[in-house]
Amino acid sequence: MIAERRDIRRFRPDSVPDDVLRRILEAAHRAPSVGLMQPWRLIVVAQEKTRIEVRRLAQRERLRQASRFDERARQFLDQKVEGVVEAPLGIVVCCDHGEPEVEVLGRGTIPETDVYSTACAIENLWLAARAEGLGVGWVSFYRPDDLRAVLGIPARVDPMAYLCVGWPDERPKRPGLEAAGWSSRLPLDDVVMRERWRDAPGSEDAPAAIDHAAAITARDRLDQLVKPSGSLGVLETLIERWAAITGRPPPSQLRAGALVCAADHGHVVHGTSLFDAEVSAQVTAAAARGDSAVGVLVRQGDHRLLVADLGLAGPTPAGVRDAKIARGSADMLAGPALAAGELRAGLAAGAALAGELAEGGDDCLVLGEIGIGNTTTSAALVCALTGAAPALTVGRGTGMDAAGLARKRAVVAAAIERHGGPLPAHAALQAVGGLELAALTGAVLEAARRRVPVVLDGYATAAAALAAVGLDPSAAEVLVASHRSAEPGHDTVLAELGLEPLLDLRLRLGEASGALLALPIVAAAGVLHREMATFDEAGVARAP
Structure with a gap:
């Protein structure tokens, strides 16, 4: 499925059934997001009049950008870069940055995590559409403020992608830009590095500092003890950490x-x-x-x-x-x-x-x-x-x-x-x-x-x-x-x-x-871990 995903530019006019559309929207909405912020907002564009207006933005921006490619400008103009009107649907995936004073778990040091989370939603939608037999084409030839004006998108919200969605009228075996000689996929070894950036100075291999198996064993027992999950607070972290260092929880006599x-x-x-x-x-x-x-x-x-x-x-x-x-x-x-x-x-x-x-x-x-x-x-x-x-x-x-x-x-x-x-x-x-x-x-x-x-x-x-x-x-x-x-x-x-x-x-x-x-x-943390009964031993029902 992943290897066969393609950026589709040619579509048949057949409509997309509502149940199929809902499934791919649901897939997008099930994407992972940092702090469960769910910053994506999805605008489904079905009216042809609106799609024509969006295509005008794309065509205008395509001509504006052609000069950037110098001697490759004509080759660029030969590429079909959008199917906005041909596709029966457009889905605009937006990132709603929310109110700046609202703190979101995990976004304090990397504010852009809302953008990264929205990208996950785009990937989910695309793969779900491919599984349904639909084609998707990502259009990025527009200025965000222009698309905001067409669709009434608030200033705090960024339109990240206009996705053309419909039944494909092409089944390219290779990515279109690769087939046109514009670019090609890099070898895996060119993008994968071990331990650190390839040009950074290396470090000697060191013995493992933690015993993962012991930490997991300690955590598994904590989950079975007669108590609400996590109710020992910092002591649970302490028990797991001690086991990771030494291979066992803290001793009763320390x-x-x-x-x-x-x-x-x-x-x-x-x-x-x-x-x-x-x-x-x-x-x-x-x-x-x-x-x-x-x-x-x-x-x-x-x-x-x-x-x-x-x-x-x-x-x-x-x-x-x-x-x-x-x-x-x-x-x-x-x-x-x-x-x-x-x-x-x-x-x-x-x-x-x-x-x-x-x-x-x-x-x-x-x-x-x-x-x-x-x-x-x-x-x-x-x-x-x-x-x-x-x-x-x-x-x-x-x-x-x-x-x-x-x-x-x-x-x-x-x-x-x-x-x-x-x-x-x-x-x-x-x-x-x-x-x-x-x-x-x-x-x-x-x-x-x-x-x-x-x-x-x-x-x-x-x-x-x-x-x-x-x-x-x-x-x-x-x-x-x-x-x-x-x-x-x-x-x-x-x-x-x-x-x-x-x-x-x-x-x-x-x-x-x-x-x-x-x-x-x-030491008390170790005693609790060692001597507390499990739910089964105490005959206590677990939380549903």
């Missing part, structure tokens, strides 16, 4: 390996924090001793904790893993925050630390950070990665007043003006990143390689995860957002990652505290 990376930041000389670098070391030491929030939550959940110094300005505190690369990052307003070697070392150190925790058999990796000034660094990194404005990414951090917030925004704006943006992930990390963020980026990449779920904490860990996804897009598949923090830029990052957080508690503590608080919810 044990995490918590990696907290610490470092200082050179831009604090510009007043981007209320505290100085010695506080970073003090908080890091408290975390390692189990005195801060992360230590309490790790003990409470029987998890494992690894606190590492990637770039504290002072000596590595007792009980903290010494993975120091440098004594803090450089001032991003004076030059790159990280030297090339420092960035490579940070990525490698984070991968090694994540690998060490993964070897311990934990169910997931929880990420956290400590570092005075790192909300400013995170904001700058998000700006550099996404092109977002500092007004959207910079928040109050550890409690800045209005003047402090203005200073932070000015520093981030100056850094982006100096280094540019958006930047590729590697360049963004080097320009405005931090040593702990580089390590967290490496940790995400290693966890993705091992197919270990990564439960993100707040803004800084999400910014590092966004950089990791920039380096390896498949890393996005292992990420779970624990919570939405009070930092305004966190929303931007979560949207970029396509993640919905499990909690919204206005936290801004860091140290992996939000991620650890979310773990009982993850």
Whole structure:
């Protein structure tokens, strides 16, 4: 049917029965549409007087366009390009763009999806007509405003196609323009590409990041449990995602390996924090001793904790893993925050630390950070990665007043003006990143390689995860957002990652505290999936 479809220009005068016409109109109306917007509107033109007026538009436009083809103008004029009057019917397929203030699901980023949906209706109509033995000829030789005037079409509606419909008086074996030597169909290999555009640089094949079969199995069981479909909300997405990463739903007793990376930041000389670098070391030491929030939550959940110094300005505190690369990052307003070697070392150190925790058999990796000034660094990194404005990414951090917030925004704006943006992930990390963020980026990449779920904490860990996804897009598949923090830029990052957080508690503590608080919810989701009865087991009738 598809291979035999032709653009028909010669028609017999026999009328099209009403039942046949209704079937092909019904086929058009059953076309897929984004957000079920159904933007097509179909005008059936049967009166010969109207068809004559439309043909006049087509003939006039045909002559106007002939000069565009230069030496092929005469060959163009020799082609029969319409059967508007010969065909007993015309069907004008229009796209009604609707009211601009009405939001349509799926059209927010690609407004033209209404046009694409209408094209699907045209194809449906054409194939249904072919199945009935009818011929269809697409006429595009008219100016939209002229056809609007003839048919009274509103300004917000675009007439996309005038289709001549009737019983064909020709059965061309080849497309008419191909038979006339005007053009020919391209070989399939000329239009099909694998993975990316043929001229784009390639990438190495990577192992699959998701287990599709396990995800489907988890989803199938969710559909059978005694509950309305989808009623567990985000937990259903979480269960399916966890199964896709690990091959099974979350365990009932969840044990995490918590990696907290610490470092200082050179831009604090510009007043981007209320505290100085010695506080970073003090908080890091408290975390390692189990005195801060992360230590309490790790003990409470029987998890494992690894606190590492990637770039504290002072000596590595007792009980903290010494993975120091440098004594803090450089001032991003004076030059790159990280030297090339420092960035490579940070990525490698984070991968090694994540690998060490993964070897311990934990169910997931929880990420956290400590570092005075790192909300400013995170904001700058998000700006550099996404092109977002500092007004959207910079928040109050550890409690800045209005003047402090203005200073932070000015520093981030100056850094982006100096280094540019958006930047590729590697360049963004080097320009405005931090040593702990580089390590967290490496940790995400290693966890993705091992197919270990990564439960993100707040803004800084999400910014590092966004950089990791920039380096390896498949890393996005292992990420779970624990919570939405009070930092305004966190929303931007979560949207970029396509993640919905499990909690919204206005936290801004860091140290992996939000991620650890979310773990009982993850475990509870696993228990529900495993222990709830199915409709059949509970003897409950399904919804019709």
